[in-house]
Amino acid sequence: MPNILLGDDDEELTQLLQEYLQNHGIDCDCVHDGEAVVQRLKNTSPASTYDLLVLDIMMPKIDGLSVLRQLPTISDIPVIMLTAKGEEIDRIIGLELGADDYITKPCNPRELLARINAVIKRTRLSASDSTLEHMPLPESRLHLDQNQRLCQIDGTELQVTGTEFDLLLALLKQKGEVVSKAWLSEHVLQRELQPFDRSLDVHVSRLRKKLQPFHDEPIKAIRGKGYQLVL
Structure with missing residues (x-):
């Protein structure tokens, strides 16, 4: 079962998403500020490493973009950002900082589930599906x-x-x-x-x-x- 970390200060929303994801085969832990996200990732043992981080941009203590800036020194976990509808600049900055994908809030749980499954599949198996997997790598630097x-x-x-x-x-x-x-x-x-x-x-x-x-x-x-x- 995939294990993800959800960082969002909206406790009601995270509870709803947690229940939905767990009902669809994804184990989900929730924290509610950026500092807690950083500490949870720092303190996670190798045996219980998260497969993915779903990260809200607007959070107390440390905002989501600041978490993304710290992330390379903490973990190589893939990230899906939660961004406010219409805040394109946050999405672009987040992607430039290394996020893998984004979804706008309020989000459809079904769409979030699809994005989570896609990123986890890509991380575990590589995006080179059956169309490419048997193709040799050409000569290159x-x-x-x-x-x-x-x-x-x-x-x-x-x-x-x-x-x-x-x-x-x-x-x-x-x-x-x-x-x-x-x-x-x-x-x-x-x-x-x-x-x-x-x-x-x-x-x-x-x-x-x-x-x-x-x-x-x-x-x-x-x-x-x-x-x-x-x-």
């Missing part, structure tokens, strides 16, 4: 260890999130080809591409910044078509 989920370029280890690793793997296996945004959203983010959803673009932008010390334009954006890995 990039080396991706799919077992340990590590990324190296020219022998230098590159720190990437789980979503960035899966995105890079999907692009590498189709190196030189233009891969559509719709395909990447479906196979990497595990959901259909929605109008005005900039999640994929933000993940690609983060990858570009990490790869640019090694190549001026490592991932090309082909207008109206998708992305192409040229590194």
Whole structure:
């Protein structure tokens, strides 16, 4: 059974979500401020590690974005943000800080469950589904260890999130080809591409910044078509 941590200061909402998720096979612990999120992750033993963190942006003591900034030194747990409806800037900043996905509040529990399952599946099994799993990795300056989920370029280890690793793997296996945004959203983010959803673009932008010390334009954006890995 997946085990997640839900950080939100709305105790009534978290209780409802906790009951819903547990009824659908997901164990859920709840805390109600950012400081408690940090302490819970720091004090979690390896045997009871959480599979995912659902994190509200607006919380007392430490807000969600500040938690995200601290997270790389604490845990490599994947994160789904809870953001207020219409607060696009918070979603973009959160994705830039390494969050894997977001959902707006008030959220539909069924949609949250679908997002949780998608991120956990991607983290555990990698986004390279049966369409890609038998494709060999082409010659490249990039080396991706799919077992340990590590990324190296020219022998230098590159720190990437789980979503960035899966995105890079999907692009590498189709190196030189233009891969559509719709395909990447479906196979990497595990959901259909929605109008005005900039999640994929933000993940690609983060990858570009990490790869640019090694190549001026490592991932090309082909207008109206998708992305192409040229590194």
